[in-house]
Amino acid sequence: MAIITELWGVEVIWKLAAVTTVIYNVYRSVYLLYFHPLARFPGPKFAAVSEVSHVYNWLTGSYHNHIHRLHQIYGDVVRVAPNELSFNTARSLQDIYGYPSKTGHMFLKSSFYAGPSGYSTIVMERDPAKHRETKRLMAYGFSSKELQAQEPILKTNLGLLTHQIETQGGFDKNGVSLNKLLQSFVFDTIGELALGEPFGALGTGKPHPWIETIHGAIYFMSIVQIAPRLPILLLALPLVAPWSSIGQFISFFRYQSAMTRKRLSRPLHDDKRDLFSFLLKEKPDNFSQVASEAWLGNQAGVMIAAGFDTSAVTAVAASYYLAKNPEKMRRLREEVCERFTDYSEMSGTAVQQLSYLAACIEETMRIMPPITFGLPRESPGAEVDGKFVPKGTVVSTSGWSITRRHEYFFDPEAFHPERWLPPSHKYYDPLFCNDLKEASQPFSLGPRVCLGINLAYVELKLLLARLVWEYKWHLVNEGSFDWDKDRKFQALWVLPQVRVRYERAR
Numbered sequence: 001m002a003i004i005t006e007l008w009g010v011e012v013i014w015k016l017a018a019v020t021t022v023i024y025n026v027y028r029s030v031y032l033l034y035f036h037p038l039a040r041f042p043g044p045k046f047a048a049v050s051e052v053s054h055v056y057n058w059l060t061g062s063y064h065n066h067i068h069r070l071h072q073i074y075g076d077v078v079r080v081a082p083n084e085l086s087f088n089t090a091r092s093l094q095d096i097y098g099y100p101s102k103t104g105h106m107f108l109k110s111s112f113y114a115g116p117s118g119y120s121t122i123v124m125e126r127d128p129a130k131h132r133e134t135k136r137l138m139a140y141g142f143s144s145k146e147l148q149a150q151e152p153i154l155k156t157n158l159g160l161l162t163h164q165i166e167t168q169g170g171f172d173k174n175g176v177s178l179n180k181l182l183q184s185f186v187f188d189t190i191g192e193l194a195l196g197e198p199f200g201a202l203g204t205g206k207p208h209p210w211i212e213t214i215h216g217a218i219y220f221m222s223i224v225q226i227a228p229r230l231p232i233l234l235l236a237l238p239l240v241a242p243w244s245s246i247g248q249f250i251s252f253f254r255y256q257s258a259m260t261r262k263r264l265s266r267p268l269h270d271d272k273r274d275l276f277s278f279l280l281k282e283k284p285d286n287f288s289q290v291a292s293e294a295w296l297g298n299q300a301g302v303m304i305a306a307g308f309d310t311s312a313v314t315a316v317a318a319s320y321y322l323a324k325n326p327e328k329m330r331r332l333r334e335e336v337c338e339r340f341t342d343y344s345e346m347s348g349t350a351v352q353q354l355s356y357l358a359a360c361i362e363e364t365m366r367i368m369p370p371i372t373f374g375l376p377r378e379s380p381g382a383e384v385d386g387k388f389v390p391k392g393t394v395v396s397t398s399g400w401s402i403t404r405r406h407e408y409f410f411d412p413e414a415f416h417p418e419r420w421l422p423p424s425h426k427y428y429d430p431l432f433c434n435d436l437k438e439a440s441q442p443f444s445l446g447p448r449v450c451l452g453i454n455l456a457y458v459e460l461k462l463l464l465a466r467l468v469w470e471y472k473w474h475l476v477n478e479g480s481f482d483w484d485k486d487r488k489f490q491a492l493w494v495l496p497q498v499r500v501r502y503e504r505a506r
Helices: 002-008 011-036 044-051 052-059 063-074 089-099 128-142 144-149 151-167 177-196 209-229 244-264 276-280 293-324 326-339 354-367 451-470
Strands: 077-081 084-089 382-384 386-391 394-397 471-475 488-490 492-495 499-504
Touching: 011 044, 044 052, 044 077, 052 151, 052 209, 063 084, 089 244, 089 382, 089 394, 128 276, 144 151, 144 451, 151 177, 177 209, 177 244, 177 276, 177 293, 177 451, 209 244, 209 293, 209 488, 209 492, 276 293, 293 326, 293 354, 293 451, 293 471, 293 492, 326 354, 326 451, 354 451, 354 492, 394 451, 394 471, 451 471
Parallel strands: 084 394
Antiparallel strands: 077 084, 382 386, 471 499, 488 492
């Protein structure tokens, strides 16, 4: 190198390097635009040659809107990155995420889910066999029988929630923070269901510190996950990732480790069952994973984070939409009060029979799905919605875009629980008779469907039924935020702070 520098000079070498870089990038761009296997798919040319727009929109929390705009411009399938396609059709949902026995192909989780060495959870696990055996262990805890046995926890926490509303300013002119109130309820509930003890947020009226770390920790992890798309991000990570998220990431795992050790200190055959106890059961002889403290802690952490965020976001959103639509709230209260004369009569089984209640929850998760981005999978070399996708291509179906298609849903941007009602219901509206309801899959589908789906529905139904039975509520700070513009998705939803004033309904 020294000889070359001496012969040519530093300036010549730099010019040569610059020219070589330009030639390489021109060659690469021409290949990606015209000769790459995905060149035949529509999409913005910049996205075909660079990951910059993908990474930028992810970091700014607008990725879901960005992908939806692309589908509005380019159609059902869009090339959103050099080796990635986004779909927004009902058929693509089945082809990508459905059971291989029906589709004939297995679309494995992409490298987006590749965590650090040794980090494995039921959500992040890419190996179908390992995921399946972990799911079998945990599935018992989410069965209808177990959820029914755990129902007293939900009812106790609902009592604490109403106490908080009535003693912490819920009836005052300025109201209370809907976000903090419902987050505390959900967090205490999932804490006791998963680890056998409440976190005390409802009892103290203050959010548990672990709540404060979840969003920052998951956001930081998502930045690390997308960094391979733009390797310079790894070098600039301290500048790109907010320092607060790095600290929250560290704190999250400290809490996870501490709570896991505390749970493991309890006797193995403790009479008080929780979701964690099923991970401690004797493993089958062919169980291939080492159930170390770290592995158990990772499973506990993902149970807490996933169980907390999905239900908390949906509870806040449903409460917001009901407050914005008083007639919908009136209809829901009418149904609940016709069925129950006292809240003590409410049970998981009983609330399952309430059609309008179910419709409110389904509509909330349609218009604001808990996970808005398409869950990325790798094509095995198969057709998606009638289009052959080469092996190794990353594919997904945008949960945000598909539920906003006018072809699938009438007036898709508006909150209409009536679209989910059967024709026999008195509030059924034929305007929605052609809606393609299976296009809304907030918990995904197929072999990787969310394990906590039944828990989420029971929790949300009991929560909303109890609240509308007891109260009416009104937005008090509506002018201080724009719900549609101020919410961001940074691996998890970041919602504007909503304050509501409650009043007794009875």
